Amino acid sequence: MKKLFLILGILIAQCTINMAQVPTLLPDYPITKGVSAPFAGFIRNWLIVGGGCNFPTIPAAEGGEKAYYNQCYALDIQAASPHWTKISDLPYPVAYGCSVETPQGLVCIGGMNADSCLTSVFRIQKDSFGDFLLHQLPSLPETIDNASATMLNECIYITGGNQQLRENALYKLDLQTCDKWQKLSSFPGPQRVQPILVNDGNKLYLIGGFQAPSDSSSSILSHDILCYTPQNDQWEYAFPIPYGNNKEKRCMAGGSGVQTGTQLILTGGVNYRIFKNALDGKAGKDYLTHAPSWYKFNDDILFYDFTHKTWTTKVNISGMARAGGILLYREGCLYMICGEIKPGIRTPKITVYPLKKEE
Template sequence: MKKQLLIWGILVLQYTVILAQSTPSYPQQLPDYPVAQGVSAPFAGFINDWLVVGGGCNFPGKPAAEGGKKVFYNQCYALNLQSASPRWISLSDFPYPVAYGCSVETPQGLVCIGGANADSCLTNVFCIQLVDSSQRFAVKQLPSLPEAIDNAAATLLNGAIYLTGGNQQHQQNALYKLDLKQGTAWQKLSSYPGPQRVQPILLHDGHKLYLIGGYQAPAKASESILSHDILCYLPETNTWKYEADIPAEANGEKRCMAGGSGTQTSTHLILTGGVNYTIFKKALDGKAGKDYMTHAPSWYQFNDDILYFDFTSQKWTVDPQVSGMARAGGILLQHQHCLYMVCGEIKPGIRTPKITVYPLK
């Protein structure tokens, strides 16, 4: 009997070791972002194993619900995931405070594009680069945008950055491209059709772009328009077409993904976060009531599920109720088989410094 127990114990130990080796490890918890109360709409991305986050905005004094003033930041920080005890280090400040821009991970570094602050919308473009392994970073200026743009979306496809959506200075739906190897200026391409798309998501499948969600603010004679579909751009023909609808909420309600974030793998688009279609539309159209800013975070029903679109089979799957994903203005990143949701707001006016880590299935 003792011999059987010993053999069983050895088998259990061997199985445990095999399971540990086959299951990818990931950091269960990262230290909070060092700006008190957290920020929304920062620049964020990975440079090798460094998570770099900078800029963003919040309401550090009086809450937004009480008429507080929004503050924009120029601080930038980095955290090395390979450190035995990861901690944030301070990098050089940006030359100006900024939020609501686009950040794109590239082989050259983290490219930060446009945005806005309390004074103006911006055309500036720069790249944060890791100089060597001794925690030294540098900033390289890149060609400025041809117009000021904020609340847009951008992605890297075949060595070029594509940017579209958002509030564009010339009130258009332009698509811009910057070739990182040869380009000395942004190239204007075909504009996307339909209403304006502020705070959309822009991803790709290695061949074409996917413009997801976004909203158009109300005008004097019309209500807001929340886009609950996906447009597709084909670089070979410089044309746009309708691709699909974004999957509805669990209760059948439309989903717009405004303020959400996304990333992609070699086979899937991954989407999460963003506002609730009905609640947000009422607020945009001035129909939400005077107490709109005063509710608990759960009342706003920010999306807390993760949507996976397999672009090889054209099928959607959903991970429901993922803790830490219900944010607007957060940045979803992917690194070493994990998803990272960086900061964002948990309700209108209230930010979080939390970095949520979720294993990529």
């Protein structure tokens, strides 16, 4: 298997990946009005989406109450006429957790709902009869929500977000033993809520995120990338996130990212200036009433080449200007799953972009 991955990595490295021009759409997600911050990932050819939250009746701008969901659905992307199938409900309503694709199934970690923040971890898996089942895994040592997670060398890593112990801890679960979560070195600097965590096959990269304001200081939006080396359990500064087309800083909070054999791919998330003003109470009473375009969610896609250490940006990509959406990569395609199109307003759209390779 490792040899196969190496061969695929070499093939990808010989190509430049560029966006195809026209996206396709899968059937809308079944929950009316869509959701933000669900669990999402692939189990073989099945796209799994579960949980998430929205404002189902009264909009957020009018003081509506946020609803959390425990429904879970699956869609066979290889079917002639794909349609969503309801599978087993999640153990509880949940959003703002982390989901990680593994060979055994989709691991869902932490999150929160209207009642509490969560430590629970479970795996959605498909048995030999074709049924989707839930398998409990070791719980987190503390509640964590709005974090990010990735898998490297058969281990799941999670960090960032709101941590119960108010640290910037990094935790690891070895999937070979599934014994317990191991606490590793905390990342330096401010808190990073809603960051992106990916890897290049050797190291972890923690991207963006924000720290809410306190009584003594304004909010901090991180517009850089930290790097973690598992071999020595150390964090270091890696490089900045590219500025936007308007030369504004970019924090990627609420954005999403994936890695391929040789590239890191980032998209979505909020506008640095507009979001910081909102966090610091400077956005005005009409903040939630504007059209989606006013909020300037990032609608471009950033490609970082691990080998050449260069960035490529594809701008004005339809369907990517979302916060709390989940970006997935499978067999040469990018999938953007649900998310917000503006604060408080979700979408049920599943946007699919084929990536074309140019010699």
